Amino acid sequence: MGVAVHRKLTVRDLRAGNRARVLRALYFDRPLSRQELAGITGLSQASVSTVVAELINDGIVVEAGQVDSDGGRPRVLLRVNPAHAAVVGVDVGETHVLVEVFDLTLRRLAEATLPMEPDVHSADDVARRVLDGLDRCLADSGAGDVLGVGIGVPGQVEQGLVYAQTVGWHGVPLERMLRAGTDLPLFLDNGANTLGQAEVWFGAGRGTGDAVVALIGSGVGASVIADGVLYRGSSGGAGEWGHTTVALDGRPCRCGALGCLEAYIGATGVVSRYRAVEAAVPVEQEAALAALAADDSPAARDVLAETARYTGVGIGNLINLFNPSWVIVGGWAGLLLGPRILDDVRAEAARHALRRPFEQATITLCELGPESVALGAATLPVAEFLAAGGVRRRTAGLVHPGKA
Missing domain, CATH: 3.30.420.40 (ATPase, nucleotide binding domain)
Known part of the structure; x- marks a missing residue:
């Protein structure tokens, strides 16, 4: 039986963890002051100030006005910068492919619906529609920097392969097929999972x-x-x-x-x-x-x-x-x-x-409406971005987003 090896945390690990805690708090409880961030994250005021300065310098966090404090100077409020980057969510449905582009706070910027014949799911046709919708939406939205493309698909995803028995897919290499038309980071997951993440995040x-x-x-x-x-x-x-x-x-x-x-x-x-x-x-x-x-x-x-x-x-x-x-x-x-x-x-x-x-x-x-599979798919690149404290990582294939 093997012996577990516990790696000692480095200063870099601690900084990344602190960035992630602050960034998640701002993303889900926005807007907040530095003092409120210290209370929510459990970090010291000095640590919060250091992290916030880094995030502002990176363009990930911006100031969002001020609020009066009890007898002291007004407190500056902070929020995630919606324009820092865009994300894409895709719903590979039974009768259509829906592609949507969002800003970083998941406000919809553009969308395209590409119909499919019911019960006809050629993987080649699906891949073409995803790529076509991606091109259209990125052009319509004017989005430049894109964190990644989340894709909700029917069935099970294992390392970029899709197993969807009801539509006749067994080990379809959808990720590799999409790679022929985009070099953006891809995040594939089951559509019910992306719907679930959207509802737990926002619904x-x-x-x-x-x-x-x-x-x-x-x-x-x-x-x-x-x-x-x-x-x-x-x-x-x-x-x-x-x-x-x-x-x-x-x-x-x-x-x-x-x-x-x-x-x-x-x-x-x-x-x-x-x-x-x-x-x-x-x-x-x-x-x-x-x-x-x-x-x-x-x-x-x-x-x-x-x-x-x-x-x-x-x-x-x-x-x-x-x-x-x-x-x-x-x-x-x-x-x-x-x-x-x-x-x-x-x-x-x-x-x-x-x-x-x-x-x-x-x-x-569900509170988020019939398009929430695509919205949930867009949370996949966002979840990784938050977990990494705003540091970009290029990850393809099935993503395990961790905490919902």
Whole structure:
């Protein structure tokens, strides 16, 4: 059995750690004075002043006005400089590729939506759309310095390879394919994970350490945050909630199995059931679900009731497995149907979850809207930038962002 070797921290390590603490405080609790930073970070006033001077000199932090103090001189407020660098977030969805450019504080500067045929996911076509959208958005935004490109994809990511069984990808070298068209740092992760990080950073889960963020679109997945850290499993494949079994020998799923939750609550399955009972259903999936959400006919109510029942069963299972304080339902389909079925989902979850864990869990809708997968993807380069104290590191492939 090996002996653990503990490396002694150097002065450089300590400085980098101090920069990271100050930068994270300013990023999530902006704006702050130097005195407030000392209280939040636990650093001395002298250390805070040194770090702030460095960050201002690097153009990462700027002054943001003054606030009166109790009897003394006004305190200068500080914030992260939005114009220091741009970041890009990409959502490789079921029917489109969405590319968005943000400033460093994640204010949207430009976006492009590139449609794809449903259920047709040629990796070459996806890569072309990502690169095309990247070129368009960077030109439209006028962004110069770019920290990196975060990309939310269906399925599991291992060292730049994507394994997405439902769309026929097994070890697709998406990172290498994108390298042919850009030299920007690339950060690939599962789309449910990027949605989860966005919600925990800025949305309904902000401030919580234990949450499950459920993505319901054409596909279904979940991001599990435990003690503030995203749970990934042994190789990044955790969170495939949509492929848990809810009916033995049940409906066929796109993954090839029978009875998966996705076959019952994913957009493809829900729209298929709606078409079986209603003749005039729009062809496009999103329009079809919007029509269902607005339809008050008995047949539509039956489809919605069944969807709520299976969603509640699935959420009850999540509560029993992970004991989260929050279950946050997002994804474009989840947000379309959520306002109509959420009360029924809660009631069904209560029937299937153990009483005490259910009492401790709040079930709610995502606050950030249907584009939050791309926003979450943009947090991947930002997370690394913050962890490094504002020092640039060029990292490709799957990124483990650490604290959410």
